[in-house]
Amino acid sequence: MRYLPHTPADRQAMLAAIGVDRIDELFVDVPAQALLPKALDLPNHAGEMAVEQNLAALAARNVPAGAAACFLGAGAYRHYVPAAVDHLIQRSEFLTAYTPYQPEVSQGTLQYLFEFQTQVALLTGMEVANASMYDGASACAEAVLMAHRVTKRNKAVLCGGLHPHYADATATVTQFINFDVDRRPADPSVADDLAALIDDDTACVVVQTPDLFGRLHDLRPLAEAAHAKGALLVAVVTEFVSLGAVTSPGEMGADIVVGEGQSIGNALNFGGPYLGLFATRQKFVRQMPGRVCGETVDVEGRRGYVLTLSTREQHIRREKATSNICTNSGLCCLAFCAHLALLGEVGLRRLAQLNHGRAVELAEQLTALDGVDVLNDSFFNEFTLRLPRPAAEVVSDLVGHGVLAGVPVSRLHPDDPGLDNLLLVAATETNSDEDVAVFIDALREVL
């Protein structure tokens, strides 16, 4: 077995050094009736080529997004990732290191986490950020828990345009503590009056921008309303490339900004692993969940970095910790950090313009089709279509035309038949003119 270094002679010599004859003498504490006498009924070990053939056959049964004209979004976006990014995250020193608990031999990881935290703070317009969480949905849930701790209040108001996975994850995590989650109905044709729902027991209002339907929201009036009532404003961003083009939530008064960082540096990966982003104000830093990296010096005075504020964390605080989360998305942070370093100010702004421009052109062409309406007044790179028949059927019909047309709203909101004809359509820099033409022609044909 290629991964196991011991020869039979090694094993014998080591057993002898230990002072036992057989390996099972080391398993004496396992109840004898439960100790398996032989290997389980599964295939035995296989060579590298055989394993590759096995899994490649499974991969071949899927349609990669890049093999079709892909307009899917709804919280996961297909962007071009420069080759250098994947090379860098496969460096042994990054890929095969553990959490940087020994800073003297972990400065590589620690410094990029510090850079990553700075990038997230800059993009969101916030003062501090943590070193990432599992994904956007779990970061959203953690933001609500944090607002609960900060305000000592027991209710959150979630906008109707919040991605339902984020709302679900939030409802899940708060269901067994004394906390209410007020989910507003999803309806792209109306604007939520969230300010009217804030009362003296509201810990936070959660607003997504661009929201599930692609609409952009000016958060300033809501921030004022929330702050007037002592509540926090949590802003959710599921497409971070948008922040290259639109005003940041921090500039609009958000207290916590969370979101999904996948679209910078990370592949679609069928939904994971992704990286949850979490940023907030300096004054709340000791209530912030998750791992954090901070600057310090070594005994020779050299600038260096360590994991810090660990008194918030479960290693020390145990049941009083700010969160039970231990793992972050380290390698996904590195991909984000390296891609954003390549883009820089100029590149991110241009990438955002490319996305917006592509989406505007697509929206114009779709609007010209009979029976197709674009519902959005505003959008970045994703918008909502109303089709003349159920969107799920249309999407299914378009697969045969080599088009992954978008996400039917009914897949995310199955309980509201009024949304059945709505389709979420995203366009990114990866969509060519030909992709758009194929989509338009095919849609005309199936409608």
Place this chain on the structure above:
Amino acid sequence: MAKPGMNNGQTIETSSGHRGLDLAEPLIFELDAPGRCGVDLPEPSQVSSRLGGLERQAPIGLPGLSEPQVVRHFVRLSRNNFAIDAGLYPLGSCTMKHNPRLNEKLARLPGFADLHPMQPVETVQGALELIDTLADWLLTLTGMPAVAMSPAAGAHGELCGLMCIRAALEARGDAREVVLVPTSAHGTNPATAAICGYRIEEIPADDRGRVDLSALKEKLGPHVAAIMLTNPSTCGLFENQIVEIAQAVHDAGAYFYCDGANFNAIVGKVRPGDLGIDCMHLNLHKTFSTPHGGGGPGSGPVVLAEALAPFAPLPMVRRDGDGLALVEQKSEAEGTAASFGRLKGFHGQMGMFVRALAFMLSHGADGLRQASEDAVLNANYVLARLQDLLSLSFPGPCMHEALFDDGFLKDTGVSTLDFAKAMIDEGFHPMTMYFPLVVSGAMLIEPTESESKDSLDQFIASMRHLAERARRGDVDYFAGAPHLAPYRRLDETRAARHPVLRWRGDVKEAAE
């Protein structure tokens, strides 16, 4: 002993700040030239903005670097990291085993990596098949009837398991308020129980490092929802009374949550399902070697007993005629009506699933069993070769990790921390220190099955050398360690008292 950067006791100053191959590297923000860019993007088409008046006005403040600068930056940073690819990384309870590169290659196949999670299910049948196959392996290896695949990490799996337990108790109208956690548990256990609304009571260890069964029985009662027990434990020991523990827990109407962080010691040797546990998370990034990646991403599927399976989180992969379906919503027909909900976005850590399945297929039933045996063999070999000089906390045999405490350092002036830092100079990553909390100055050593005998012999020789040096009272050497690492000891107190969590500098105007 030669020391880079030192000459006859004098520190050598270089004009560049570099020290040979140890290259100093500033932050990316300090490499900025406004307008510079590491990608070439086409000219955007001129369209009238649909951004609703929310166009960004202020600069973001991101630095401009070219591609060679970015590559050099991160390569230089990487050289300051210790990694399992470079050397023995015996972090107890963290399981730093070899990460096969085949697994990386396969996770990057476009048929897995370039799948959007919301594609029509007919276009992702191979992906669902992979998840289903991995689930089958996990069920067979654990002897359990059901598994929830979506949790993103170990602590997320704990949350999943405890939420299943709470939902099951509430469904039978049996509100309970206490979760029992041994003092040796990972901190995530009590933190998770608290999020599920439970009060935590600790159960002490006996003098053999195992759960004190009689103390446990006294704590059990109709108010206890569950016990969270790590097996093999964080002391590296198998709970030899686990069947009696499970019986006592079940007699009290409570559930048995097993923290599976250390499942790698027993894969193919014993099935948790045969021991009476009700649910257990599996750290795919430990046992099945999806890389740790400097702290993530992980993956933490949870195996469940029949009684808990109906409450498992969404989504679920289900057989549907000839194909596979993805059940994303609560549904009576699909048996998910009682699900406690959704834990994260989309369907789980697919990239980790591919790697874990590749690891399992490569090892096979025989190789997984051999890997567990070798992991246990290696830990016991280290134990046997060090127990005369270091202080073993509990008598062996151990499982996959050996626990020592700081008894052998008593009166030397050397602490566990000092000893660990001196290991860095010897070329090893330190073991886990000061955990578990049940012994003084814990040193938890987990070599894993990836280490050869030669590698272990070198490690043992260094450990013996350091133990003897500590006993000789060479306090200054230890207090100053590490001497040879890229960085000397860092001031963690300063970092916590005056948190500087981001770079701050002048925002330069980007000139396009």
